[in-house]
Amino acid sequence: MYRFAQPLHEGIILKRRNRFVMDVLLGDTVVACHCPVTGRIGDLVFDGVPCLVSTTNDPRRHTAYTVEAVSIDADGQWIGIHQGRANDFVAHCLDTDALPVFPSPKQVGREQVVGSSRLDFKVDGVYMEVKAPLAELFVTPLSRFERRAVTRPVETERLMRHLETLIATLPETKRAVLLYVFLYDAPVFTGNPNRKQDARIRQMIREAIADGLEMWQVNGELTTEGIRMIRCVETTNHFK
The missing domain is CATH 3.40.1350.60 (Trna Endonuclease; Chain: A, domain 1)
Incomplete structure (x- = not known):
């Protein structure tokens, strides 16, 4: 198994602000997250979509968070988008x-x-x-x-x-x-x-x-x- 450096955090995408940024609700806080896909992801509007988010301490990054996966089907499987x-x-x-x-x-x-x-x-x-x-x-x-x-x-x-x-x-x-x-x-x-x-x-x-x-x-x-x-x-x- 390929393991992440740190476990991912579950959140809710509130909106895809632009090609590069998604606003995500993590707990009680809204954070800006890097979107690793600049193009279209399916035909989805991402408002309210569950997601998994990774974190980084890289000072060169504009945001400390990246959306790694989303979940949209009845099975609740995570779809990696990174x-x-x-x-x-x-x-x-x-x-x-x-x-x-x-x-x-x-x-x-x-x-x-x-x-x-x-x-x-x-x-x-x-x-x-x-x-x-x-x-x-x-x-x-x-x-x-x-x-x-x-x-x-x-x-x-x-x-x-x-x-x-x-x-x-x-x-x-x-x-x-x-x-x-x-x-x-x-x-x-x-x-x-x-x-x-x-x-x-x-x-x-x-x-x-x-x-x-x-x-x-x-x-x-x-x-x-x-x-x-x-x-x-x-x-x-x-x-x-």
Whole structure:
């Protein structure tokens, strides 16, 4: 289990002030919390949504708090929204031989510069990019949570740039991995038909699979203490 430095605190989001800040009720106090996702998180209006918050003593931070997860479904599961935390979870799984895509890695590097871009990991000479999709949440929200009209996600330019970089490594390495990480129990993810240029992304993936691209998915259970692996499965055949 990947453990947080300190247990998370439960609160209620009062509003998402802007892309970067959420106002959260912690106990009897309203605090400004960093929102780790600058884009859309599902189609939710966050007024009244339960959340988990981490704290930091970093003097460089504008706020001492970060919203780590939200809960919106009848099961009450926590949905991790901190995409950087997903990378830390993957790094922990690699360090503890808990990621089946690389069962016993010997050399693990993070933030690898490739051309004019960066890829999240290089494991035993193989590049891996990690994505934690949040533009669509694969749970059914309770009716008390307000939802906006669905709009087309626009965060695909960065995905396409990283995917192109990852694919460009295949002639040399013969293998590359695109790993989707969900910090909740999500179904098999094969893309979002409402996503801008979704058809182009699917085509790029299909063509690259023939050259050695592998698609994998990790689901993790997030609690106040940390993140536990639910499952890690290869999903390449779902993209062919």
